[in-house]
Amino acid sequence: MADSITLRVTRYQPEVDDEPRAQDFDVPLRENWVVLDGLNYIKDRLDGTLSYRWSCRMGICGSCGMMVDGEPALTCATFLVDHAPGPIRVEPLANFPVVRDLVVDIGDFLEKLPRVSPWIVRDDDIPVDEGESLQTPEELADYKQYSMCINCMLCYSACPVYGLDPDFIGPAAIALAQRYNLDSRDDGAAKRLDVLIHPDGVWGCTFVGECTTACPKDVDPAGAIQRYKLTAAMETIKSYVSPGGGP
Amino acid sequence: MTTAHDVVLVGGGGAGLRAAIAIAEARPELDVAVVSKVYPMRSHTVSAEGGAAGVIGADDSLDEHIYDTISGSDWLADQDAVEMFVEEAPRELIRLEHWGCPWSREPDGRVAVRPFGGMKKQRTWFAADKTGFHMLHTLFQTSLKYGTIHRYDEWFVTKLVVDDGVIQGVVAIELSTGRIETMTAKAVILATGGCGRVFPFTTNAAIKTGDGMSLAYRAGAPLKDMEFVQYHPTGLPFTGILITEAARAEGGWLLNKDGYRYLQDYDLGKPEPTPVLRSMELGPRDRLSQAFVHEVEEGRAIDTPYGPAVHLDLRHLGAKVIDAKIPFVRELCLKYQNVDPAAELVQVRPVVHYMMGGVHTDIHGATPVKGLYAAGEVACVSINGANRLGSNSLPELLVFGARAGRAAAEYAAGASGPTRAGLRQADDEHRRIWRELRGREPNGNERIADLREQMQHTMEGGAGIYRTGDSLTKAVDTLHEFQGRRDQARIEDHSHTFNTELLTFLELSAMLDVAETIVYSALRREESRGAHQRTDYSARDNDRFLAHSLAHRASDGSCQIRYLPVTITRWPVGERVYGR
Incomplete structure (x- = not known):
């Protein structure tokens, strides 16, 4: 095994650069080093001006998503040796405006998320004194997978629809809406319906499935979207056939 | 402004x-x-x-x-x-x-x-x-x-x-x-x-x-x-990734290089096959981390490129229990240490965790x-x-x-x-x-x-x-x-x-x-x-x-x-x- 590997890192500083450029750095190639270790080596030893986000280094905070050799990935979970001999291209997440170097602006997701009311909506309020609501392991299993989203944005980066139409509400937001819709404690499905059946909601998805491939936490947003399309179709039919319903 | x-x-x-x-x-x-x-x-x-x-x-x-x-x-x-x-x-x-x-x-x-x-x-x-x-x-x-x-x-x-x-x-x-x-x-x-x-x-x-x-x-x-300063007894060497105490609560054991449950030598109880509350591996974090230091001093730890370690043994729990109760432990060990805790011993060492x-x-x-x-x-x-x-x-x-x-x-x-x-x-x-x-x-x-x-x-x-x-x-x-x-x-x-x-x-x-x-x-x-x-x-x-x-x-x-x-x-x- 070679003892070093080249990281070809995107640099962009809006005050001085007209457009992003690539810069090569040689970093030690160690068996247990991930791409993020390589970036930290650059920042600590070679060039302190490199900017990127990271925090937990254990695949749970969702900060360090980047494009590695063209694919969206958590850099803390991507081993250098798996991309040897290099050079390894490290670029900012696709489909997002670049703030600087490897940092992208995810404000769009943060603005969209509240639109799907990602919290428990109840018709009644349960006093704390009444204790916990019962929920069987089977009921928990109905939504658990969709609750595992770490908001890392890899799915938005992989999604060709979002790439073309930034108004599309996107895979993670829809999966999180489903996470609450399918929770036995929640009464908010009707409230979320309008946002989800909007043209920028589930119908925007052409079922490419890239989001599910990219997801590092097996959330399966594509499955959530397909499942909701069925629900949405049923609701639409119901609104036509039920008395007093209809558009 | x-x-x-x-x-x-x-x-x-x-x-x-x-x-x-x-x-x-x-x-x-x-x-x-x-x-x-x-x-x-x-x-x-x-x-x-x-x-x-x-x-x-x-x-x-x-x-x-x-x-x-x-x-x-x-x-x-x-x-x-x-x-x-x-x-x-x-x-x-x-x-x-x-x-x-x-x-x-x-x-x-x-x-x-x-x-x-x-x-x-x-x-x-x-x-x-x-x-x-x-x-x-x-x-x-x-x-x-x-x-x-x-x-x-x-x-x-x-x-x-x-x-x-x-x-x-x-x-x-x-x-x-x-x-x-x-x-x-x-x-x-x-x-x-x-x-x-x-x-x-x-x-x-x-x-x-x-x-x-x-x-x-x-x-x-x-x-x-x-x-x-709290040292948690079970971190993965190199990364410092935490292996939760739940791994021991579900029945995991701590072993020295001789495969011995060494905590029994530190006034923490007797080894039983299943977890006993406030005992052995379910003792408090300070006492467990201190016991580790003594094992190292006695030459009973395992040498790793990242310093001495002991073994966390989860193998006897089986893949089914591990996947049901501590799936993230398995995910972290596999993804970051390339070790499957259902089949292999996991190297761990005390790691600074909490103030x-x-x-x-x-x-x-x-x-x-x-x-x-x-x-x-x-x-x-x-x-x-x-x-x-x-x-x-x-x-x-x-x-x-x-x-x-x-x-x-x-x-x-x-x-x-x-x-x-x-x-x-x-x-x-x-x-x-x-x-x-x-x-x-x-x-x-x-x-x-x-x-x-x-x-x-x-x-x-x-x-x-x-x-x-x-x-x-x-x-x-x-x-x-x-x-x-x-x-x-x-x-x-x-x-x-x-x-x-x-x-x-x-x-x-x-x-x-x-x-x-x-x-x-x-x-x-x-x-x-x-x-x-x-x-x-x-x-x-x-x-x-x-x-x-x-x-x-x-x-x-x-x-x-x-x-x-x-x-x-x-x-x-x-x-x-x-x-x-």
Whole structure:
């Protein structure tokens, strides 16, 4: 095994650069080093001006998503040796405006998320004194997978629809809406319906499935979207056939 | 630029978000700002794995949880605070359940509980082994409901503005633009978490640099019990990734290089095939980490490229139990260590995990600075004393986050706006940050990463699991020298756009403050208690040190230690007994 590997890192500083450029750095190639270790080596030893986000280094905070050799990935979970001999291209997440170097602006997701009311909506309020609501392991299993989203944005980066139409509400937001819709404690499905059946909601998805491939936490947003399309179709039919319903 | 809020929260993790919701519910007319250096759902609460303790079982009682916590703390916890904490914890966990937290369940739908270290009964609520992740996302998503909570995501607070002992607000810099802003506030709540990054080997995320502790210390609020640093017994070598205590609660064993369950030699009970509460692998974290050091000294540890380790054995649990109860453990071992715990032994070693100490507060989260509150790991109430029990920190951030939120809201509703002297101070701070951003003339020549690494190794060498007067004195001197070298730090990045080199420098400054309070407090405590073990004072000394240490920053910048007696209510000081 070679003892070093080249990281070809995107640099962009809006005050001085007209457009992003690539810069090569040689970093030690160690068996247990991930791409993020390589970036930290650059920042600590070679060039302190490199900017990127990271925090937990254990695949749970969702900060360090980047494009590695063209694919969206958590850099803390991507081993250098798996991309040897290099050079390894490290670029900012696709489909997002670049703030600087490897940092992208995810404000769009943060603005969209509240639109799907990602919290428990109840018709009644349960006093704390009444204790916990019962929920069987089977009921928990109905939504658990969709609750595992770490908001890392890899799915938005992989999604060709979002790439073309930034108004599309996107895979993670829809999966999180489903996470609450399918929770036995929640009464908010009707409230979320309008946002989800909007043209920028589930119908925007052409079922490419890239989001599910990219997801590092097996959330399966594509499955959530397909499942909701069925629900949405049923609701639409119901609104036509039920008395007093209809558009 | 100046903006005005009623309450400013510094930190958007579990404690900060719980406080924000408490304020929004108690006083919807108040304007709340959550200022966080990362997006709130990136906060380090996300990494907590094992669970959250709260008495719920029919066979359990509040008194037993209180006793476990007090004996676990080696009698340094304040008993009035512990009583209140244990009483409120189950209600907070239920409230989180109502907000949607996906707690693991019994077949009949009730919330499930699991055993945990140092706990005599099963009372630890869990969401598989991603409890902190689920709690944080539940709190974050729930907080989106409230229109009165304004978020400042990726803003870093550089100073608390205090005039005449009263909080006036904060100065903060927006990372994406470099904009510096004064945020005036009638009350400020610190919820920035811990400072594990002052040590070289830690479970703590990169962001855990003690920012809030340093802010408070420099604003005149003392730091309490800073000598008590928790080592978690089971971290993965190299990465420091935490393998949750739940792995042992579900039946995992700790083995030395001879395959022997060595904890039986350290007065922690006899080895049984299945877990016994408050015994062996379910002993408290301080005692387990100390036993590890003795095994290394006796030559019974395993040598790895990253130092000595012991083995965590989960093989006998089988893949099915592991996948059902501790799936994240398997995922982390496979993805980051290339080891399958269902089939292989996992190398582990003690790793810095948690600060028992923090900003001195009362049971309402109030600090001695009027209008300044703190909650969560950044604070020290103290319910953890000399050693925190696993699964007490998650309910702590809920209970005290809510308490600090309510107290700050009440205070803010009756407080007045900023003083002219306060605003002038804020202007001075703007100029200081501007200067750092523009760059010094001439620039320094100290590499930030070098200073940070040297500080970390100084801390490990001087104030690790075992300390002596000599090692601590040396650490004090070295850190003093680092304070000078900090002013020689080289900053080459002068961009206003997401300048993480400036951020790294500000974080290093905070860590140097915190490191100093740790070694000073440890040097002055001439006894051994809980996580603070002095080889030159190996016994507990209740005559002199049944007291909290308070580290104050003197006007000349030096660290001064005073003491405050521990509050004892119903549990007289006794012996810590485990496994018998």
